[in-house]
Amino acid sequence: MGGSVIDLDIWTSRLKILSEMDKKKAFDDTEPGPAPSRAVDRFGFIKPEQSNSPDGIPKGKSIHEREREERRIRKWRKMIGVGGSDWKHYVRRNPHVVKRRIRKGIPDCLRGLIWQLISGSRDLLLMNPGVYETLVIYETSASELEIIRDISRTFPSHIFFQQRHGPGQRSLYNILKAYSVYDRDVGYVQGMGFIAGLLLLYMSEEDAFWLLVALLKGAVHAPMEGLYQAGLPLVQQYLSQFEKLVMELMPKLGQHFVEEMINPSMYASQWFITVFTYSFPFHLTLRVWDVFLYEGIKVVFQVGLALLRFCHDDLVKLPFEKLLHSLRNFPEEATDPDVILPLAFSFKVSTRLEELQKEYQNPGAGTSETSSSKRLQPLISKTMSRVGSRVVSNLTADRK
Template sequence: MGAQGNPPPFQGHRLATATKSPCEKVIRRDIARTYPEHEFFKEKDGLGQESLFNVIKAYSLHDREVGYCQGSGFIVGLLLMQMPEEEAFAVLVKIMEDYRMRDMFKPTMAELGLCMYQLENLVAEQLPDLNQHFQSQNFHTSMYASSWFLTLFTTALSLPMACRIMDVFLSEGMEIIFKVALAMLTLGKEELMSLDMEGMLKYFQKELPARAESDPEALMQLAYTMKYNAKKMKKLEKEYVVIKTKEQEEMAELKRLRQENKQLRHRCEMLEEESRALADRLVKGQVSRAEEEETTFVVQRELDVLRHTHLETTHQLALANEKIRSLSLMMEETQTSRQSSIEEITLKQEQLQQREEMIECLQEELVKVRLREAENDALIRDLRSRIHELEEDKKTLREITPDNSVAHLQEELIAVKLREAEANLSLKDLRHRVTELSNQWQRHLQEHKQEPVNSGEAHSTPKKLLLWNWRLKFK
């Protein structure tokens, strides 16, 4: 058994609180749906839900083969209503290992299938009409009885009734579950015979439990009257094992045959593909052979033509070589001429660059001269304004001051007029220089149009020389 070798139940429960279970998320999800209306389990993350979580988690760690299965939470919840966590865990371990419930909750659920087979045979024997009706509606036993066996009627009946069945179950084992199941089917036989599959499902969910709860004592008395033959149940168990073994063998044989069939189909497809490939190769080979023969004939004719063409080409090649030699000589001459042309172009570019520099220099000097002319005009205006002021002052002084200060003012007026005369001369000189610059600019434009070539000027620096000459003139 998968649970053998584990620590004792109480010790296993204590160890579970410090160990993480792979089923924790599923357990947390399901405990909120376990007795949601009961006061002990109603509060989320309350004492009841935590106790339920601890016990289920402890068992999932205690028996890792079974782990956690939906339905076990209702059994644990019923136990926690009667006892503390440690005792509930111990009773759960006992129920699982000694009352066939461990095999019921294994991943294969083989024990549940056996119970369904045994119950179906009991129904066929004791309630043949109802069994025939179930078969006519294709209503399988697992559709209504699975939860009865997985939860021991804790989800189908009220808590007092479920507690009573649990007491008998702990005393007599799985026998009471079969008897209660037969008793409930007997109670609802008349109604079930008149319902279809959907109606029967609804009847098993609501009306049948309510009818059983209306008289719990009558249900238990009826359950005790149900026939249960342990030897026959063992015989049914052996039959079920044989049937399942045969089904497994048939499934294995069917799986093997399907695999072989798949392999044979694959092999047939491969052979057909090879056959098609061989046929294609044969046809292609015959076509290629005919094409090769035709190609050989064509190539032979082309070869004769090529031989004749080769002779002509050889003669033409000799003529072409001679022409190449003459062209090479012409290219050498052209290269020499091209080199001299490049030198001339380079020289002209340099001259053009020098002329552009001279133009820029003349433009700069012209701007400077015009600026000085504007400054002199402003100076003359200032001097004239000053003379006018002095003349006004002179008139005023003649009226106020004695004759000896008149001579002083006349001398000052003479000095101002001298300065005005010097400024006029300077302005005249500047205008003359502007005229000279304009004439030089016109001459430069005419020379630029004629494009004279002067090798001596090509290597001079006209901009620097022109600047130097103008500076000497203005000093």
């Protein structure tokens, strides 16, 4: 786990939790399998045979590149101070500098700590000592068996999660079980595992738990628990907003979607449910999360629009089956963060998203809908209602 900021007390607590979980027999006694012998990329994912993926082990950097990276890390350390002590003061004084640097990407060695600072989860952790340990050890959840069943489906090609009942899977279980107890109205939905798994690669499980709480309960940005509540109400809202943005910003493609009977629930649900942690290259996922934690959900809309804009000329020519396949399998060049993120940031969507949210929540009070929007919205709602909390059950294949 690169970039972790974990002190001795947290690790001691973590080991105690794992020991207690053994006593409760949350897992069977099956011996874990052998560690994988295949090559892994720089993030810990097992590389496909003959892979030329850009997120593989990087080539040696030149002296100039290493010096530039070291200067960049020093700038970030100066921004945050020791243990993050200067962060809030720096953000208040230099918000535009912070935003610009985050959009360029947070240094990987500092990512775990900075994610906690910008999400508000560090404050939650400090205000709730001992709560996580209590949730894991002393509480029971109706979702425990479901969580155990799904654990192996989360980042199955990452070495940290590959070992059956190993430390990665056990930590992931602890977080998901604890959250299902912490918020019994939401409980557990499979898509949560990809978010918790991503966080575990950069911080301890207690830190990851409180960051999950910060996101779903809205410590800094709007609460996201509606992504996982029964009927997935927030997913329905986001898909409605996204469909209208496509119609407004790329009318030719939007009309082609109408003609081919393609709606966002067919390809974009997992973008919002897992915030691009599923099926996208990990180097892009990390850059998206840097911005997402600081600027909020709008970046998911922006990246989605950028993907469609980048592939626009090809997409408008494709019939239904090929179109759907392309929307679920973007070309490698479209997922290069240095290419797609500047394009994403060119979409200024904040004000329009607020307007579309009001229209969605108060139908008839906003501007009149286009005929295609009126036709597609019932289809989106019907699809999401039918799928419900199982919309993420298809997230079972290897994300790589």
